[in-house]
Amino acid sequence: MSITSGIPSPLKLRPRGDGRAEQRSSADLPAKMTARGVKVFYCAKQALKGIDLDIHENRVLALIGPSGCGKSTFLRCLNRMNDTVEGCRVEGRIALDGEDVYGKAVDAVQLRARVGMVFQKPNPFPKSIYDNIAYGPRIHGLASGRDELDEVVQTSLKRAGLWGEVKDRLREPGTSLSGGQQQRLCIARAIAVSPEVILMDEPCSALDPIATAHIEELIDELRANYTIVIVTHNMQQAARVSQRTAFFHLGEMVECDDTEEIFTNPRDERTQGYITGRYG
Amino acid sequence: MQLTLLALILALLTVIGFMTGRSRAAASVGGRVAELHSVPSYHGVYVALWAGLPALLLFVAWTAAEGWLAMQLVLSSLPERLTTGDGQSVALLKADILNLARGIATGREPDPLVQDAARRYAGLRDLADWSLLAVGASLAVAGLAWGRHRIGPDLRARPAVERVVRVALIVCSMVAILTTVGIVLSLLFEALRFFTVVSPLDFLFGTHWSPQMAMRADQVGSSGSFGAIPLFAGTLLITVIAMLVAVPVGLMAAIYMSEYAGRGVRTWLKPALEILAGIPTVVYGFFAALTMAPFVRSVGEALGLDVSSESALAAGIVMGVMIIPFVSSLSDDVINAVPQSLRDGSYGLGATRSETIKQVVLPAALPGIVAAVMLAVSRAIGETMIVTMASGLTANMTANPLQAVTTVTTQIATLLVGDQEFDSPKTLSAFGLGLVLFLVTLCLNMVALRVVRTYREKYD
Numbered sequence: 001m002s003i004t005s006g007i008p009s010p011l012k013l014r015p016r017g018d019g020r021a022e023q024r025s026s027a028d029l030p031a032k033m034t035a036r037g038v039k040v041f042y043c044a045k046q047a048l049k050g051i052d053l054d055i056h057e058n059r060v061l062a063l064i065g066p067s068g069c070g071k072s073t074f075l076r077c078l079n080r081m082n083d084t085v086e087g088c089r090v091e092g093r094i095a096l097d098g099e100d101v102y103g104k105a106v107d108a109v110q111l112r113a114r115v116g117m118v119f120q121k122p123n124p125f126p127k128s129i130y131d132n133i134a135y136g137p138r139i140h141g142l143a144s145g146r147d148e149l150d151e152v153v154q155t156s157l158k159r160a161g162l163w164g165e166v167k168d169r170l171r172e173p174g175t176s177l178s179g180g181q182q183q184r185l186c187i188a189r190a191i192a193v194s195p196e197v198i199l200m201d202e203p204c205s206a207l208d209p210i211a212t213a214h215i216e217e218l219i220d221e222l223r224a225n226y227t228i229v230i231v232t233h234n235m236q237q238a239a240r241v242s243q244r245t246a247f248f249h250l251g252e253m254v255e256c257d258d259t260e261e262i263f264t265n266p267r268d269e270r271t272q273g274y275i276t277g278r279y280g
Numbered sequence: 281m282q283l284t285l286l287a288l289i290l291a292l293l294t295v296i297g298f299m300t301g302r303s304r305a306a307a308s309v310g311g312r313v314a315e316l317h318s319v320p321s322y323h324g325v326y327v328a329l330w331a332g333l334p335a336l337l338l339f340v341a342w343t344a345a346e347g348w349l350a351m352q353l354v355l356s357s358l359p360e361r362l363t364t365g366d367g368q369s370v371a372l373l374k375a376d377i378l379n380l381a382r383g384i385a386t387g388r389e390p391d392p393l394v395q396d397a398a399r400r401y402a403g404l405r406d407l408a409d410w411s412l413l414a415v416g417a418s419l420a421v422a423g424l425a426w427g428r429h430r431i432g433p434d435l436r437a438r439p440a441v442e443r444v445v446r447v448a449l450i451v452c453s454m455v456a457i458l459t460t461v462g463i464v465l466s467l468l469f470e471a472l473r474f475f476t477v478v479s480p481l482d483f484l485f486g487t488h489w490s491p492q493m494a495m496r497a498d499q500v501g502s503s504g505s506f507g508a509i510p511l512f513a514g515t516l517l518i519t520v521i522a523m524l525v526a527v528p529v530g531l532m533a534a535i536y537m538s539e540y541a542g543r544g545v546r547t548w549l550k551p552a553l554e555i556l557a558g559i560p561t562v563v564y565g566f567f568a569a570l571t572m573a574p575f576v577r578s579v580g581e582a583l584g585l586d587v588s589s590e591s592a593l594a595a596g597i598v599m600g601v602m603i604i605p606f607v608s609s610l611s612d613d614v615i616n617a618v619p620q621s622l623r624d625g626s627y628g629l630g631a632t633r634s635e636t637i638k639q640v641v642l643p644a645a646l647p648g649i650v651a652a653v654m655l656a657v658s659r660a661i662g663e664t665m666i667v668t669m670a671s672g673l674t675a676n677m678t679a680n681p682l683q684a685v686t687t688v689t690t691q692i693a694t695l696l697v698g699d700q701e702f703d704s705p706k707t708l709s710a711f712g713l714g715l716v717l718f719l720v721t722l723c724l725n726m727v728a729l730r731v732v733r734t735y736r737e738k739y740d
Contacts, residue, residue, distance in 0.1 A: 081624065109631070109632050112627060113629070116628060116630075119624060123619070123625040125626070125639075125640050125644075126622075126643055135626070135640075139639070189625075193630060
């Protein structure tokens with residue numbers, strides 16, 4: 001399957017963020033993805049009411065807000081996962097590297113290879129650990145030959161911090177792992193197709209605190225190579241892992257700023273109410 | 281007559297019991313129903329059960345024992361020369377007594393002793409029925425009185441009623457199980473009779489099936505040969521053809537319905553497919569014999585092949601069509617049970633819909649699909665009518681689908697149609713075949729259910 005038509009290959013070398021960039025405010029960085037006036041309707045019901053948001057390269061953006069505020073909906077617009085939902089309609093413009101992802105030339109399937117996703121509940125395929133990781137590279141033809149595939153699997157598992165735990169049991173089913181390991185397996189699976197952006201939809205909500213700590217460390221490490229957007233209900237988690245935070249409320253984005261600003265000096269009253277635990 | 285009367289009395293007493301129980305319970309607390317342990321209707325049922333149940337149990341036990349007991353009494357009073365002898369003559373004597381007692385002519389001049397015995401037997405039965413009526417009715421009245429006497433604010437009527445209901449439920453489930461056991465046993469005993477005449481080895485591994493037995497010693501060419509291999513082979517051939525039609529078509533239909541079709545299409549497509557399952561197999565048989573078989577034959581002739589007018593292919597194809605809804609409906613359910621999160625995971629990696637189906641959904645649903653196919657196979661093996669009508673009765677041993685073959689079920693049907701003597705191996709062989717068939721489908725169903733169960737444990 002060709003993945004080069006219309007959009008750059010995910011295998012192409014990309015500029016990586018360097019350490020010094022972190023000193024500046026993230027707002028100055030180039031935007032990897034931009035959303036302008038994004039509205040989403042589920043049949044007649046409007047779920048998002050015009051979202052403008054920039055997602056900066058090699059940064060972690062946290063989306064917070066009370067349940068039903070539209071943060072997961074927004075996340076699923078970024079890689080067009082909402083296409084699979086019957087009756088869902090998206091308006092506005094979302095661009096990846098300046099190109100409209102809802103444009104005619106863009107194939108949702110190819111887009112999702114560049115914008116990977118990790119879900120709330122770990123969902124390993126009913127295959128071996130090895131085949132779970134190799135699934136993406138195989139369907140996209142990213143590895144030619146056995147050795148190269150082994151290499152991809154090993155690299156992905158190492159990046160996801162799972163290699164040490166599973167290297168002797170690659171043939172066992174992915175479902176035999178613990179919940180936290182399964183979620184890291186899912187992250188490794190997403191990394192294996194070399195995406196540019198990784199979307200995480202409450203990746204730790206089904207995990208215990210130790211597994212959560214593992215994943216959070218992992219997110220921080222992954223930031224060097226990937227752009228990450230994470231939806232979370234856990235304010236401490238947003239504060240720990242993200243550089244920028246956007247607060248959603250009732251289908252609107254109330255404010256988006258550097259994480260430190262949001263948590264120490266929120267401009268909007270609703271944001272302050274939410275992060276201090278008055279509602280949500 | 282007496283028994284009808286008793287049934288009426290019991291019904292009446294039960295209704296009375298319910299009414300009095302209910303009103304007495306309410307009266308016992310002066311109308312403040314909340315003070316009762318159980319609501320008044322439970323008290324009503326409680327009294328009704330006391331009135332009806334013991335008498336009913338007595339009725340069942342009495343009627344079961346009465347005839348036998350009366351017969352033993354009559355037989356013991358007869359002289360020994362009549363009651364001794366082999367089993368058959370005693371059975372004949374009993375039949376004579378029963379028939380004479382009911383006033384049915386036995387067809388020969390009866391022994392005065394036997395006539396006398398029959399009169400006494402009828403008298404005993406009459407007496408027993410009247411006493412049953414008396415005892416039963418008084419038991420019911422006594423039960424009613426006892427139940428009514430027990431009623432009070434503290435009577436735990438609900439737990440008592442619920443215990444009885446639970447026993448009733450257990451009895452009902454036992455009826456289904458015991459019926460199955462009964463069928464299996466009758467099959468087993470007749471089959472054993474068959475196997476005393478024909479060796480099981482000859483039956484299971486013989487290659488010549490020709491069940492005609494000589495009626496007279498000088499009859500030609502009817503020695504009877506019971507090698508069932510041609511039947512098994514025929515069954516296998518037709519089942520394989522049917523599965524080759526049903527599995528691909530059914531599975532593809534299921535995939536379309538669950539993965540591609542929109543909700544609108546799905547709501548009419550699935551019931552429409554299931555209509556196929558509602559067509560009687562005899563109608564499929566018409567279709568196979570009158571449409572499909574000639575069609576297969578003419579196509580075969582056009583290709584220069586030698587096709588018999590009744591072919592395994594025609595029967596197998598129609599049987600496959602019959603089974604399509606079975607496979608598609610079960611597989612559709614199984615595919616729908618694969619969690620959406622697995623599909624999302626695959627789409628999230630940039631997999632296309634067909635890659636997702638082939639590499640994620642189908643492997644996840646495979647155990648269930650295998651179970652669906654196995655249930656379909658046991659359905660195909662058990663199917664009789666289509667084969668009888670479209671594939672004939674010739675026990676050919678062939679793997680050529682263009683020839684006529686016959687199956688186990690078809691042979692069973694033919695062996696037992698019409699007047700049969702139930703001591704000839706020809707007729708008994710049907711039970712041998714039935715036993716084999718039963719064991720095979722039982723094994724298939726058990727494996728299928730086991731597979732389905734392990735599958736369920738995985739995702740629910």
